[in-house]
Amino acid sequence: MPIPDSQSLKPVANDAVREAAGPFFDDLAQRASGGDGEGAATLLARLREDGGAEGLANAIFFEAPFLREAMLRDPAFAADALTGDPERTLDAIIAELGRTLGETEGEQEAKTALRRARQRAALAIALADLSGAWSVEQVTEGLSAFADAALGGTVDWLLRAAYRKAHLEGFDEASPGRGSGYIVLAMGKYGARELNYSSDIDLMVFYDPEVAPLAEGVEASTFFVRLTRRLVSFLQDITADGYVFRVDLRLRPDPRATNIAIAVEAAAQYYESMGQNWERAAMIKARPVAGDMAAGADFLDRLTPFVWRKYLDFAAILDVQSLKRQIHSVKGHGTVAVRGHNLKLGRGGIREIEFFVQTQQLIAGGRMPELRGRQTLEMLDALAEADWIAPDVADELKDAYRFLRTVEHRLQMMNDEQTHTLPSDDEAFARFALFAGFETPEALEAALEPVLKTVERHYSALFEQSAGLGVDAGNLVFTGGEDDPGTLEALSQLGFTKVSEISAAIRGWHFGRFPATRSARARERLTEIMPALLTALSRAGEPDSAFFAFDRFLTGLPAGVQLFSLLWANPKLLDLVATLMGTAPRLADQVSHRPRIFDAVLDPGFFGPLPGREELDAAVDEALAGELTFEESLDRARVVGHEQMFRIGMRVLTDTVSAAEAGRAYTALADVLSARLLKACQTDFAETHGRVPGGEAVLVAMGKWGGREMTASSDLDLILIYETAEADAMSDGAKPLMAGQYYARLTKRLVSALSAPTAEGVLYEVDMRLRPSGNAGPLATHISSFVAYHQGSAWTWERMALTRARVVAGDGALTRTVEDAIAAALRQPRDVAALASDAVDMRRRLLSEFGGRGLWDLKHTRGGLIDIEFIAQFLQVANAATHERILDQTTHEALGHLAAEGLIASAEAHALRDANGLYHRLTQVIRLCVADRFEPDKAPEGLKRLLAQAGDAPDLGALEARLAETQAQVAGLFDKIVGPL
Known part of the structure; x- marks a missing residue:
């Protein structure tokens, strides 16, 4: 199936779109009729004169809130951008920004000019893209050109300001960067002039103290680090006018240990002696972009022998390829889905095309300078011209790249979000399909799926060709009794x-x-x-x-x-x-003790979708079928449990499921096994003690189990709640028991069934401290006691913990009663100030007890998972009385509901959800691979690479830099929302 021309993918404005966009046209008409509505009138007239422009506006009003607001905020400009020449429009924006930055000395005026120029550039480029006036290459070039102007103008403004403060002397006022010794390199897509619509800009900053015209007494390192901090602030601080670019400086050498600006000589020595292969790949796209351009070019020339090796180094190529650790090692497993697919990192995505090109460049570029270009499409042509790849491969990958980038831009420009993941929800996917230029969601799927498969096929072939490129092992003789x-x-x-x-x-x-x-x-x-x-x-x-x-x-x-x-x-x-x-030493140890669980890998469906509740029910039913003793049931449950845990763990290890999917899979398994073992315990218990007339019992999951966020090592936080027809009821068996004693002993039996070691090992550790009154309370809780406790004497931390309570097994009638009781307890009106004070005090105590374990204690450290969970739980308990829809056991979902109800700012919720996702991805890996605490200095290199991959970082140092930034951001949000510690 031919790949659609990206310039033909214009948003669809059907009747439903026009109807949904109607209110915004009405609003525009009202503005046009007002006294100050000249711009709105102009825009409205242009839209009515040009049917194509009106159709485009309909689609934008319907599905792209960011662009809609940009048009309505600046209607006169929008009118010009809709009908004018995009190139001239962008040139005018850049020229005006340059004049303003060159003339103004006020910081606020400069920041405002940057942000307003960015808004106009974003709108103009989007309109050129959506209308089909520009190709993908023109769009990415336009985005990069504006970034160059904004970054270069900001650096020049900062250098002039430093000159006015007498920190610099004798430099060129007309061209401040020249001879300044201050080098700003663009990296990644920015370096290649292939910026995404809502991309971060990856930068590296260096300085040459021998060249910089520093005034007497000004220390180079201090000056340039402060200058770089101001540069970042200028670009990414969010003001009333928005922001310009998010800046990422983590590609610099050893980001955990180095300043954000590094001396040229120190950087060169690092690359020449310690540079990693991923850094060679990254440097392919490096480009001087601001400051001292000549010095930047000289620095890159110096690194040429590091990046472009004369002789083929296949081991190095394998190492570069290992950065993209998708499950190509098991070719044939898994499928390419469209809904919910990550266009950048997913199978057949943009990253695979980029890595396809970069690995070939690293292999051949040392001997073939024509293969040293930065741009993906240009290098695909060059590889074909050099007979390094077949021309049809180049053409297919070029078409795929253009198509995927076009769809990615549509995705990002709707809300100005740096996202690459297609909607998985049917309605959202259908709306996006229209905006992406397809009449139906099925049409988008039909166009996209073969593109992804084409990319995947070529990328997999690249790995096949590389399979034999390892070290020639020489002799491998293992016969006889002596070493060869x-x-x-x-x-x-x-x-x-x-x-x-x-x-x-x-x-x-x-x-x-x-x-x-x-x-x-x-x-x-x-x-x-x-x-x-x-x-x-x-x-x-x-x-x-x-x-x-x-x-x-x-x-x-x-x-x-x-x-x-x-x-x-x-x-x-x-x-x-x-x-x-x-x-994964921990998982490997489990396999060595129970090697038969590795049989799961032999199952053809091993890398298919993880089993859901129905499939798990069937697997457990099959395992526990037949006439089994209670002890045999426990062993069989452990066998199926360990097999399924291994299956989930291997999927985490091979990065073929997300952290959220793994958490849900571990949770579903715990739900099924606990429900089956509860029934087994009830049946076995009844043989001796009978049953309590009218008695019912349910199992309530708490903590990560309740929140569907379990990991490989999660214990089961549980509460058993019962109800009887009569308060003093007794069981009817040979050895009758009072109801309270009966259910307490049944609970003890269940805990043993889940946690006792048998010949097949331990299934789960169990924690019951979240039951009413904790360890001081009875093992089983009567429903009336549960209700009274949570309506009255429960501590704040218990109310917060209750937000994650979820009934997972037991009798249906009591299930509904318990769920209603939980909801009623959470929806009580609260003294928010007292609640916040208690939450802060509780968090302070936890920090005192557990918080000193450093960056990698992702749960307890300041700004870690507990801070995020406390924020979500505090806001739910504080507001559930008036906002019923905010209650959700899963932290990620709860934050989304809170944002939807306006109880937390969207940007704050987005930051917390991003942090929560990062922490959970890393936690899934750590809990799977390590039995105790993760200690980077002692961890296998493979685990470090896996963690870097899970954190979408080039190496562990970059990941630690990201963790430190994330934890600081989360801590700040905790202080703002709950209260300062």
């Missing part, structure tokens, strides 16, 4: 250090000492996969640890032919095994 010297050397070259122990262990495999290698067929298959297996393990970050983890796993396998045959038939699965063994 050549084999030890080959193992050492692969990166192993305990080479003699490893050689001996592999000889043991070949000698058939374990069940997995006793058959001749198994040993033959093992010999065939050995080079690929060792190569894969050597790339695991900690090769020795990965090898010995695999050895323990192999020792416990009852047979090996099936696994070795699978790996032989699909060598990409070796990367999956190596990732498990080298990245």
Whole structure:
């Protein structure tokens, strides 16, 4: 199916769109009739004169709030932009901004001019894009040109201000950047002049103290760091006029340990001695963009040998490719979906096209200078001209790139959000399809799916071609009783250090000492996969640890032919095994003790959608079918539980499910298993003690279980609530019990069923401290006591915890009663000041007890998960009496409801949800891979890479810089919304 021309994708203005846009036209007409409505009148006249412009305005009014507000805020300009030449319009905006910044000395005036120019440029470029007047290349060039003008003008303004304050002397007033020694490099899409519509700008800032015309007594580092802070503030501070650009400085060398402006010599030494391969890839797009342009060009020239190596370094290419750790190692698994798909990072997305180009540039660019360009489309042509890729591959990827970028721009310009994810909701997706230029959502899906699959196919082929590019291992001889010297050397070259122990262990495999290698067929298959297996393990970050983890796993396998045959038939699965063994010590240890759970990988549906509630119910029903003793039921439940937990964990490890999906999957599994074990306990308990006449019981999940945010190591926070027909009822069994005693013992039995170690291990740890009165209260709670407690004497922290309460199992009638009781308790009017005071005091106590564990204590640290949860819970408890729709057990969703009800600013909710998502992505990985606290200095390199990927950062240093910024932002929002600590 041919890819639609991006310039033909004009928003659809059908009858429904026109009807929905009507009120905004009415508002425009009212403004036009007012005394100061000349601009509105002009805009309205232009729209009525030009049917195409009117149709475009209908679509904007219907689906693009950001553009709609821009048009209504500045209607005279909108009228000109709709009908004028886009290039001249943008040139005029840039020229006017340059004049203003060159003439004004007032900081506020300069900031205002920047923001208003940005609003006009954003509208003009959007209209040129939506109308089809500009191609994708013109749009990205226009966005980049405005960014150059804004950034360059700001840097010049700041340098002039420094000159007026006598911090600089003897520089060129007409061109302040020249000779200043202050270097601003554009990186990423900005460096390539391929900016997104709502993109951050990635910058790196350097300075040359030997060149800078600093006044006497001015220290270079202090001056340029302060100058850079002001630059960031000028561009990204949000004022009444909005912002200009969000600025990201985390691509600089070792961002956790370096200043935001770095001396040129220090930076050059870093790259020449310690530069990483991902930094080579990043530097391909680096471009001097502001300040001392000549010095910037000289600096990049100096880095040419670092970026463009003369000789092919295939190991380096594999390392660069590892930055994009999607599940290409298991080719054939998974599907490309459209709704909810991430156009940038998802399978077949824009990032894959960019990485396709960059890896080829790194391979060949050292010997072929014509392949050193920054722009993706230009380099696809260059690669084809150099016969490095087939011309049809270049053409298909170029068409795909243009199409995906066009759809991405439509997505971003609706709300000026840096988003890349298509709506998953049917209504939202249908509305977006119209705005993207498609008559129906099905038409958008039909156009987009083959594009994604085309990109994925070419990108996967690139990995296939790279599969044999590893180190030539040399001898791999593991027969006889002695070490082969050549084999030890080959193992050492692969990166192993305990080479003699490893050689001996592999000889043991070949000698058939374990069940997995006793058959001749198994040993033959093992010999065939050995080079690929060792190569894969050597790339695991900690090769020795990965090898010995695999050895323990192999020792416990009852047979090996099936696994070795699978790996032989699909060598990409070796990367999956190596990732498990080298990245996730905790999970690898579990597999080594229970190797049969790895059988789940052999299931063809392993990388399909995670099982939902119905599928899990069926799996547990099948596992617990037949005549089983109570103890056998516990073991069977643990087997299916561990298998499913492993399946979810591997999906997290291979980045094929999101953190939210993993949290929901772990939660659904806990829901099903707890419900089944509660029934099993009730049946077993009744054999001795009978049942309480008219008695009902329900299980209430709290904490992360209640909030559907569980991880691999989450315990179960639970409360058991019961009700009886009579207060003094007794059970009717051979050993009758009073109702309170009956349900207390039943609760104890359930806790044991969930948490006691059996031959199949422990299923969950259980925590009951959230029940009324905590550890001082009864194990089981009568519904009347539960209601009375939460209506009266409950502590503030218990009321906040109740926002996550969710009934997960038990009798239907009592379920509704308990849900009503929870809702009633939460909807009581509150003394908000007292509530805030209690919440702040509680948070202070938690910080005192747990908060000193540093940046990676994502839960307890200041600005961590607890701060976000407290904000959401505090606002729900404070406002549920008047805003019933804000109640939701999941923090992310609760923040969205709070923003929708106007109880928290949209920007603040967005920041908190972004932080919450980041923390949960990292927490899912850490809880899966590490048994105790995460300590970066002791963590395997594979785990560090996985965390960097989860945080969308190039390395752990950049991720830690982002974490520090995020935690500071969250802490500030806690102080503002709940109260200062």
